[in-house]
Amino acid sequence: MTAGLPVESRVKRGINGISSIDELLVKIGILDNLNFIVWSKTKDGQKNQNKPQSMYKLVTAGQKVTEEDSFTTVEDFERKRKEIALRIQEGG
Numbered sequence: 001m002t003a004g005l006p007v008e009s010r011v012k013r014g015i016n017g018i019s020s021i022d023e024l025l026v027k028i029g030i031l032d033n034l035n036f037i038v039w040s041k042t043k044d045g046q047k048n049q050n051k052p053q054s055m056y057k058l059v060t061a062g063q064k065v066t067e068e069d070s071f072t073t074v075e076d077f078e079r080k081r082k083e084i085a086l087r088i089q090e091g092g
Contacts, residue, residue, distance in 0.1 A: 028056045 005012050035052040044050040071077040 025056065025059070028059055032056050 032052075032054050035055075039045045039050075039052050071080065
């Protein structure tokens with residue numbers, strides 16, 4: 001039933017386990033590599049100065065996924081949500 005769908009369709013990505021976030025990170029990685037290649041051809045690149053900032057690092061900074069971030073049941077999610085809300089109300 002999905003034979004005629006484009007590879008980037010939500011259904012195909014879901015079947016193959018690819019999220020739009022994964023696709024975006026790949027594109028950002030390509031951008032970083034192209035920026036590095038272009039920079040390496042400049043005078044700054046030859047002197048190893050003013051290296052371009054990594055977009056991948058900016059996008060993924062501080063995003064660590066832990067066991068606490070994933071839930072197997074709705075009850076687990078609701079319990080964690082209430083804990084976070086309570087912590088926010090208490091100012092911490």
